[in-house]
Amino acid sequence: MGTSKTCRLSLFTWKTVESKDRKEVVPVCPTHGNVKGSSRDFGNGIMFICQEGKTHLLNHCTQQQFEDEREEAIARLHPKAAKAAGAG
Ligand SMILES: [Zn+2]
Numbered sequence: 001m002g003t004s005k006t007c008r009l010s011l012f013t014w015k016t017v018e019s020k021d022r023k024e025v026v027p028v029c030p031t032h033g034n035v036k037g038s039s040r041d042f043g044n045g046i047m048f049i050c051q052e053g054k055t056h057l058l059n060h061c062t063q064q065q066f067e068d069e070r071e072e073a074i075a076r077l078h079p080k081a082a083k084a085a086g087a088g
Pocket of ligand 1: 029030031032033050051052056
């Protein structure tokens with residue numbers, strides 16, 4: 001199955017996707033496991049929806065919660081990269 005590792009945290013399930021020359025850690029649908037989701041502004045936060053089949057809500061949170069959980073997901077999925085970034 002290669003390197004398609006996911007990381008489930010309290011708000012979202014996260015996955016590394018490669019686009020062009022860079023890797024990004026993004027929320028994915030735990031059911032469909034794809035990255036067709038998209039984000040939308042939601043009050044003072046953001047919401048993520050999955051567009052596979054019948055469009056459904058993954059979760060919503062504040063921008064700060066999103067940033068915090070993404071950092072945790074990056075640390076779990078890419079411990080070396082997270083350390084390197086912190087060293088700068
Ligand atoms: Zn889905």
